[in-house]
Amino acid sequence: MTPGPEGDDERGPEGRLWGGRFAQAPAAAAWLLGRSVGFDVRLWPYDLAGSQAHADELRRVGVLSDADHAAIVTALDAIRVELASGAFELRPGDEDLHGAVERRLVELAGDTGGRLRAGRSRNDQIVSDLRLYLRDAVDRLVAAVRDLQAALADSAERTLDWPAPGYTHLQRAQPVTLGHHLLAHAWALHRDVGRLRDARVRIDVSCLGSGALAGVTLGLDPAAYAERLGFAAVAPNSMDAVADRDFAVEFLAAAALLGVHLSRLGEEVVLWTSAEFGWAVVGDAFSTGSSIMPQKRNPDVAELVRAKAGRLVGDLVAVLVTLKGLPLTYDRDLQEDKEPVFDAVDTLEVALPAVAGMIRSLRFDAARLAAAAGGGFALATDVAEELVRRGVAFRQAHERVGGLVADCEARGVDLDGLDDEELRRTLPELADADLAALRSVPAALARRDAVSGTAPRRVAEQLARLRAELRADAAPAP
Ligand code: ARG
Numbered sequence: 001m002t003p004g005p006e007g008d009d010e011r012g013p014e015g016r017l018w019g020g021r022f023a024q025a026p027a028a029a030a031w032l033l034g035r036s037v038g039f040d041v042r043l044w045p046y047d048l049a050g051s052q053a054h055a056d057e058l059r060r061v062g063v064l065s066d067a068d069h070a071a072i073v074t075a076l077d078a079i080r081v082e083l084a085s086g087a088f089e090l091r092p093g094d095e096d097l098h099g100a101v102e103r104r105l106v107e108l109a110g111d112t113g114g115r116l117r118a119g120r121s122r123n124d125q126i127v128s129d130l131r132l133y134l135r136d137a138v139d140r141l142v143a144a145v146r147d148l149q150a151a152l153a154d155s156a157e158r159t160l161d162w163p164a165p166g167y168t169h170l171q172r173a174q175p176v177t178l179g180h181h182l183l184a185h186a187w188a189l190h191r192d193v194g195r196l197r198d199a200r201v202r203i204d205v206s207c208l209g210s211g212a213l214a215g216v217t218l219g220l221d222p223a224a225y226a227e228r229l230g231f232a233a234v235a236p237n238s239m240d241a242v243a244d245r246d247f248a249v250e251f252l253a254a255a256a257l258l259g260v261h262l263s264r265l266g267e268e269v270v271l272w273t274s275a276e277f278g279w280a281v282v283g284d285a286f287s288t289g290s291s292i293m294p295q296k297r298n299p300d301v302a303e304l305v306r307a308k309a310g311r312l313v314g315d316l317v318a319v320l321v322t323l324k325g326l327p328l329t330y331d332r333d334l335q336e337d338k339e340p341v342f343d344a345v346d347t348l349e350v351a352l353p354a355v356a357g358m359i360r361s362l363r364f365d366a367a368r369l370a371a372a373a374g375g376g377f378a379l380a381t382d383v384a385e386e387l388v389r390r391g392v393a394f395r396q397a398h399e400r401v402g403g404l405v406a407d408c409e410a411r412g413v414d415l416d417g418l419d420d421e422e423l424r425r426t427l428p429e430l431a432d433a434d435l436a437a438l439r440s441v442p443a444a445l446a447r448r449d450a451v452s453g454t455a456p457r458r459v460a461e462q463l464a465r466l467r468a469e470l471r472a473d474a475a476p477a478p
Helices: 028-034 037-060 066-085 097-115 122-158 178-203 222-229 238-243 246-272 300-323 332-361 366-374 380-389 394-411 420-426 441-447 456-474
Strands: 163-168 171-177
Touching: 037 066, 037 097, 037 122, 037 222, 037 332, 066 097, 097 122, 122 178, 122 222, 122 238, 122 246, 122 332, 122 456, 163 178, 163 366, 163 441, 171 178, 171 366, 171 441, 178 246, 178 456, 246 300, 246 332, 300 332, 366 441, 380 394, 441 456
Parallel strands: none
Antiparallel strands: 163 171
């Protein structure tokens, strides 16, 4: 082996797993493009777990003697300590994590270290590492989403019956309770947990024992790896096993949608904390100031999380486009799956606790919410429905109340500004109606008494149901 054109013998054989058939070391430019150890090194706990399982399997089939196995396991343990403490030194000649670990293994265990590569390929190794990593990451993210749901539930509990304006088209529509509104976000997050868990089912599949693509020899048993690494299932087809990144796409899709949900919540906090809404104040610890305007209190957490949705969607799209049209089985393109996956996990691990903290810090202004809830023509639907109760077809009722609203607008008053006499004159069907109840926001809320509605007693039931789901989740598995 002679050095490549740039003459850097750091790219020599010691950190590479494939030098034998080449007369020249790789060119620096090619090496830099292909070198993944800078980002895949973080998979080390999983790579070492896979290597341990592989050493055990090689001993079982007699490829490793007990003494060789012991020497390899001792070296793997030492490497684990070095990686955990930061003492492990990456060399320019380490192409990826697998190569770096083998290089160190041979440094520590001599030629015996070179026996571990039998019966496996980086193709089944890397996909196994990524699956093990994602299995843990999903569990951590689910716990973080659960905590955010709990923050929303706590906030909803305090505001179960607080009147607030409900919107469609960002125009005031009908009064709701603030608790109902907050729980709406918690249920969206509930589906995100379901999607993450669903993805986890297809993440939790063992691929070691697939080899490069065609399956393994030497008596190695794919099911034994699954057992050793605690995978729930074994990939049925070795070619699919090394080519498949659907599990990463499913995770990224769940992550992107979770990011979109966080962005919708973030946008609402931005609106609620504006002077124009004035519904809430974000606590100091989750607010930021301006370097020039001393009075400013900015909702940066909400804005940042609104923006993070963009990169989460980008991470999903990056991997989907990488996979599109890829021929079976492993292609080096697949190396590009990892950074988007890491980015999505890292982004959510930072965002979720910040959003939970921000929600816990929100202080809502009950009086301002209540004033906004009843103002304008918020109860127009209730008036129309009262006419329906008295036999008027909804089509006519809608038309007549709409006409009344138009008159009021022309006179610069809202429905509340009409006195009872005038209301009865215009809508004679309401002659014996309880107009005070009809004009009352709390009564309007209580009328929405169907399951899933905003009546405070229904919101309380809804909250109890969410809490039960969160509790069931926190309970240790039987
Ligand atoms: N660094 C590679 C990846 O992340 C590992 C597998 C490489 N396999 C190969 N035959 N070049 O996908």
